[in-house]
Amino acid sequence: MRLKKISLAILAVAAACSAGISLASSHREGPYIAGMPKVDGTDLYMFRSYEPGRDGFVTILANYQPFQDPQGGPNFYMFDPNALYEIHIDNTGDGVEDLTFQFQFKNTSKATALTVGGKAVKIPLINSGVITGVNPGTLNVRETYTVNIVRGTRRGGARSSGTNSTGGSATFDKPVDNIGDKSFSAPGGYAAYANQHIYSLNIPGCATPGKVFVGQRKEPFYIAVGKIFDLFNLNPLGAEVGGNNNDLEGKNVSTLALELPISCVTTASDPVIGAFTTASVRQARIVNGSPATGLGNASREGGAWTQVSRLGMPLVNEVVIGLEDKDKFNASLPKDDAAKFADYVTNPVLPALIESLFPSAKAPTNFPRTDLLTVFLKGIAGVNQPKNVVPAEMLRLNTSIPPIAPAAQNPLGVAAGDNAGFPNGRRPGDDVVDLSIRVAMGALCVLTGPTDALQVGCKPSDAPAGGLALTDGVRKTAANFGSAFPYLTTPLPGNSNPAPAAGTTFP
16 A cells, blocks of 8 residues: 555645545545556555464465445456556565566456347356356356566566466466355355465475465455545544444455465565565557457557556555656656655655644654655664665565464554554554554654654654544454455455335435
8 A cells, every 4th residue: 555545635635636536545546547447556465474374474465446336247346457467575675676476367258148039149247147166157257367476677587487286277267256145155155155266376486385366355444535535524533443434344356365485585684575566557559449259359458568556555645645746656666766756755745734624733843754754665673674775665574573363463553562563564454544644743753752762863852743643533453354364354245235225215
């Protein structure tokens, strides 16, 4: 979530409203990407696996395709077969990827037909009956993907294929989205069906296999979107839990999930890794005005891969980067951040906007904001900062810090003494909205104390509101998510749209 998810209405007032763009956290954060939902990255999570017996692994979850209504048929939310989805890992701290996992998709129609009046006519649905198993005959469209591993830079490094540990195939099946309860009425329902698509992943060069899962999940991000966009129409010092509704509770999302051996993603000299995810499309597209029968041939793509989406730390592009530079940020590389976008971090607009709406919440006075530069572009010294760090925006994780069992996890992460949580990576239950608001208002200046123990370059007196428990009133915990890979929960079924109350009339 590229400094994305605090999605404060304040920034929305200054930018979104004036431009007519509907932004929400890491969703639809730039003018261009708003029109390309299939390649719009929404959130990135990275943490030491806390499933029992898996603490030697790192889990990375990259979510795409925002605001999915469960009742999304008849095509539902397949990935773009003309796009390249990537998860990048930097294990040397220089802002350049050293290891990349590339996902590419293929959608194949089975042209299922029914005999009607003596003629075989293709059905208009994605399934023709109850779905069980992997690629059953009742599934009319098979969606598959490959995982390529690149060591070195993503376009110039050495490429190899990830394979299924069972059978050795380089092609993996993606489960169809949760069409509805009737389509998955077999024992175990959709959860049992989707779990059959968790694969053991052979990674060339790694002695231990990892895991991979790609599929629809219930939207894990939580935020009071509606009230935030209505001029922050809530009490920022109100109840942290249950004060407001999670406006994304009824949505789903599409997830790329990896569980990787720590020994395969770190170097011997440094346990800290950084990660970011990108999506790219071909440079040119020609629309076919008379497409042939089949899937995905209404256009023809060609030319070099062109990056259109980028996601690392939560909320960066939403509430830090200026409106005119949002698409530029999405197309940029982390190594160039200090030269292209540093002013947005060192002299941020968001705290000033918060103060304009809530005069008692005084914005920090330390300029340049070295505390924000540290947390978002470098990592915190002694927590998740690489030894030879180059300022670059990405999610960073110290893999030497042990994972915390779900019941003991604190949603406020490092700020609450739970060093296995945000901003040391990010777990599904971490409250990045509240944390990002507080950090923007100088929480690190207060936490570092008069001796600057966190080495963030400020002191408590620089941040008059840095100790306030600012909140959007929405909070979940690890208990709201799974305790095993892929951790995110079963997506909402397509038949979940509630019926109107008795006596309801419509104009």
